[in-house]
Amino acid sequence: xxxxxxxxxxxxxxxxxxxxxxxxxxLEAFKKNSEIRLDISxxxxxDITGIQxxxxxxxEADKSKKxxxxxxxIPSVIEEFTxxxxxxxxxxxxxxxxxxxxxTENA
Numbered sequence: 001x002x003x004x005x006x007x008x009x010x011x012x013x014x015x016x017x018x019x020x021x022x023x024x025x026x027l028e029a030f031k032k033n034s035e036i037r038l039d040i041s042x043x044x045x046x047d048i049t050g051i052q053x054x055x056x057x058x059x060e061a062d063k064s065k066k067x068x069x070x071x072x073x074i075p076s077v078i079e080e081f082t083x084x085x086x087x088x089x090x091x092x093x094x095x096x097x098x099x100x101x102x103x104t105e106n107a
Contacts, residue, residue, distance in 0.1 A: 005035035007071060011042035014050030022050065026057045034066050037094065041072030046081055051089075058092055069094035 006029045014022055029036045038054065054070070061068035070093045082089055090096055 004033050005037055005067075006033045007037040007039055009039040009042060010050075011044075013045040014040070014043050014053075015045065015047040016049040019049050019053065022053050023056075026053065026060075030057075030060060030064065030066065035069070036061065036066065037069050037071045039072040040070060040078060041075060043075050043078060046078050048085070051078075051082065051085070051087060054089060054092065055087075068092070 008025050008029050010022060010025075012018075026036065026038070036057070038057065040054075043050070058068050060066075070089060074089065074093065078089070
């Protein structure tokens with residue numbers, strides 16, 4: 001089971017009104033898999049709640065000795081929001097290479 005992963009895809013808005021659905025989709029994936037990949041390339045709008053769910057998922061993965069990654073392109077709306085909030089999600093991306101100075105393969 002250690003090699004199994006699931007990709008959860010968020011689309012549209014990732015905000016407070018969708019929080020339970022977004023959180024529950026990740027929790028369900030954590031129950032069944034050792035690696036969870038979150039594709040946020042289809043997100044058109046996000047607020048701090050969506051960002052907090054992503055950060056909480058990473059913390060849950062670390063606590064549970066599981067893997068959590070973002071996949072796909074990070075939409076500009078998310079990059080702009082995180083930049084304005086002094087938050088970074090780049091190290092969560094599956095292509096992030098710390099030994100390369102934090103550059104991603106897709107950059």
